[in-house]
Amino acid sequence: MTGGPFVDVRVLDLTGLGPGPYCAMLLGDLGADVIRVERPGSGRFSEPEKFIPHRSRRSVVIDLTTTAGVELVLRLVDGADVLLEGNRPGVMERLGLGPDVCRDRNDRLVYARLTGWGQDGPLSGDVGHDINYLSTVGALGRFKRDGERPMFPLNLAADYGGGGAVMAFGIAAALFERSVSGRGQVIDSAMIDGVAGQLAMPLAHLAMGRLAPAGSNFYDSGAHYYEVYETADHRFLAVGALEPKFYAVALRLLGLGERTDLPAQNDRSGWPTMKELFASTIAQRTLAEWAEVFEGQEACVTPVLELEEALTHPHALAHGTYVEHDGVVQPGVAPRFSRTPGELGRVPPAVGQHTDEVLRELGCDATEIARLRADGTVA
Numbered sequence: 001m002t003g004g005p006f007v008d009v010r011v012l013d014l015t016g017l018g019p020g021p022y023c024a025m026l027l028g029d030l031g032a033d034v035i036r037v038e039r040p041g042s043g044r045f046s047e048p049e050k051f052i053p054h055r056s057r058r059s060v061v062i063d064l065t066t067t068a069g070v071e072l073v074l075r076l077v078d079g080a081d082v083l084l085e086g087n088r089p090g091v092m093e094r095l096g097l098g099p100d101v102c103r104d105r106n107d108r109l110v111y112a113r114l115t116g117w118g119q120d121g122p123l124s125g126d127v128g129h130d131i132n133y134l135s136t137v138g139a140l141g142r143f144k145r146d147g148e149r150p151m152f153p154l155n156l157a158a159d160y161g162g163g164g165a166v167m168a169f170g171i172a173a174a175l176f177e178r179s180v181s182g183r184g185q186v187i188d189s190a191m192i193d194g195v196a197g198q199l200a201m202p203l204a205h206l207a208m209g210r211l212a213p214a215g216s217n218f219y220d221s222g223a224h225y226y227e228v229y230e231t232a233d234h235r236f237l238a239v240g241a242l243e244p245k246f247y248a249v250a251l252r253l254l255g256l257g258e259r260t261d262l263p264a265q266n267d268r269s270g271w272p273t274m275k276e277l278f279a280s281t282i283a284q285r286t287l288a289e290w291a292e293v294f295e296g297q298e299a300c301v302t303p304v305l306e307l308e309e310a311l312t313h314p315h316a317l318a319h320g321t322y323v324e325h326d327g328v329v330q331p332g333v334a335p336r337f338s339r340t341p342g343e344l345g346r347v348p349p350a351v352g353q354h355t356d357e358v359l360r361e362l363g364c365d366a367t368e369i370a371r372l373r374a375d376g377t378v379a
Contacts (some may be wrong), residue, residue: 004333004342009175011058012037014097015086018130018155019163020114021053026168028056030342032082035358037062037073038351040379052330053350058327060359061221061379068246068377069094075101075362077102077109081184082084082171085111088127089119099186107166109184110174114167116158118190123155130155130191133162134206137192139199146215146222216243218266222300224274225250228304236304239278249299291352352379 013024014035021036035055042295045051050204074097077083083102085092090100092113099111106109116133117123131152134140139157144150165217167189178184200217203209216222225241230372234345241250247265251257256277263270273307282290287303294301311322311329323332325344333342355378359369 003340004029004314005337007031009033009081010079011035011082011084012073012080013084014073014092015084015114018159019167020086021083022160023112023114023171024169025053025056026164027171028346029344030337031340032056032293034058035060035076035354036349037064037076038209039064042351044100047328048350049347050328051348052328054326055330055344056346057196057349058346058354058358059349059351060355062355063377063379064095064097066375066377068372068375072359072362072372072377073097073289074105076358077106080106080109080112082112084114084167084171086114088115090125102185105185107183108178110171110178110187111184112167112171112174112187112189114163114189114191116163116191118193119188126320130158133158133191133195135378137195137199139195141218142199142202142214145215146213146218148215157192158195162196162198163189163191163320166194166197178316186343217228217371222268223266224269224278225276227278229279229282231285231287231290232283233286237282237287237290238302238304240302242300245309246300247356248298250301253297253301256281295350355379 009027011024011027011032011034013020013034015021015024024036036054036057036059038059038061039284040061040063041232048054064073067126068258072292077097085097093100095206100111102111103109113119115124116128116369117126128136131140133148134143134152134157140150140152142150143153167187170187171187174185174187202211202217205217211217212222221227225239225247227239229237229239231237239250244265248257251262256262263274277329289305290301310316316322320332322329323344326331326347328347330344333344336342356369359372359378364372369378
C-alpha cells in the first residue's frame with residue numbers, strides 16, 4: 001500500500017484561514033483526497049501555488065448562499081468520510097449543511113467542527129484569533145519574562161497546535177472508531193481546549209503549589225540554564241541545559257567549570273547572579289564561535305537560527321525536515337510511516353482550479369456544468 005495511511009479517505013474542507021487549512025494539509029499529506037470548498041470571489045494571492053498551508057488538496061468554488069450550491073455540497077457529502085468546517089456555531093445549520101442534515105444522508109460521516117471558543121459557552125459566538133484564545137485560556141500570560149509584557153508565539157500555539165493538529169488527531173481517532181462501529185460522529189474541537197491540554201505541566205505545578213509567577217520558573221526564562229543569550233555579534237544562543245550532566249558540560253565549555261564559588265544549579269536565589277554571569281560570558285564570543293565550541297557536545301546548547309538559515313542546516317538537509325517541491329521550499333511530510341508513507345503531490349491550487357473535475361466526478365455533464373457556471377452556482 002502506498003500513498004499514505006489516509007489514501008482512501010475523502011475530506012471536504014469548508015474552513016477559512018489558519019487552523020482549518022493546516023488540519024486539511026496534515027490529512028492531505030498523508031493521502032486523503034481533500035476537496036476545499038471556497039466562496040466565489042475568495043481569491044487569496046497572486047501566487048497561490050506558493051501558499052504552503054493549502055497544499056495537498058483540490059479546490060472548487062461553490063456559492064453556498066444558493067439552493068443549488070448547497071445541493072452540490074450535499075452530493076459531495078454523500079461520498080465523503082470527513083466534513084471539516086470552521087464557522088461560528090449555527091452558521092452551517094443556517095446554510096442547510098449542519099451535522100444533522102449531513103449525517104442523515106451519510107451516517108458514516110465524521111463531521112469535524114473546529115472553532116476557537118467551542119460550540120457552547122458565553123464566548124462561543126464571539127470573534128477571535130490565536131492571540132485571543134491564548135490570552136483567555138491562561139497561556140499568553142505565561143509567555144513572558146519577569147517584568148516584561150507577554151509575547152505571543154506567532155500563531156503556532158492556538159491555531160496550529162491547539163487547533164489544526166488537535167483536530168487532525170480527533171479526526172484520526174473518529175475514523176479509527178468508525179472502523180469498529182461503522183458510524184461517524186460529530187467532533188467539537190475548540191482551540192482553547194487544545195491549548196489547555198498543552199498547559200498540562202504548568203497546571204500540574206499549580207496543583208502541587210510549585211508554580212511561580214511567569215518568567216520565574218525553570219522552563220520560562222526564570223533559570224539561567226534555560227534561557228536565550230546575546231552573543232558578541234548580536235546573535236543569540238539557546239541554552240537548555242536542564243539535566244545536571246548536561247549543565248556540567250555547559251559550565252565547562254563556557255569556561256566556568258572550575259569555579260567553586262558558584263551556587264548550585266537549582267538554587268533559585270542564585271539564578272539572577274548566574275544569569276548575569278552566563279550573559280557576560282556568552283557576550284564575549286560570536287555565535288559562530290560558540291556554535292563551534294558546542295558542536296557535538298552533550299550540553300543542549302544551540303545557535304538561534306533565522307528561518308532562512310534553518311532551511312539549509314546540515315541536520316535539516318540530511319533528515320529532510322525541509323524539502324523543495326515544485327520550486328518551493330517547505331516542510332516535509334510529518335509524521336513518517338515505514339509502510340504507508342505520505343507524500344507531497346498536489347501543489348496549493350488556484351481558487352476553483354478543480355471545480356469542473358470534481359463536478360464531473362459527481363456525475364455532472366458538460367451541459368449541467370455550463371448551466372451551474374452561468375447562474376453563478378460554481379466558478
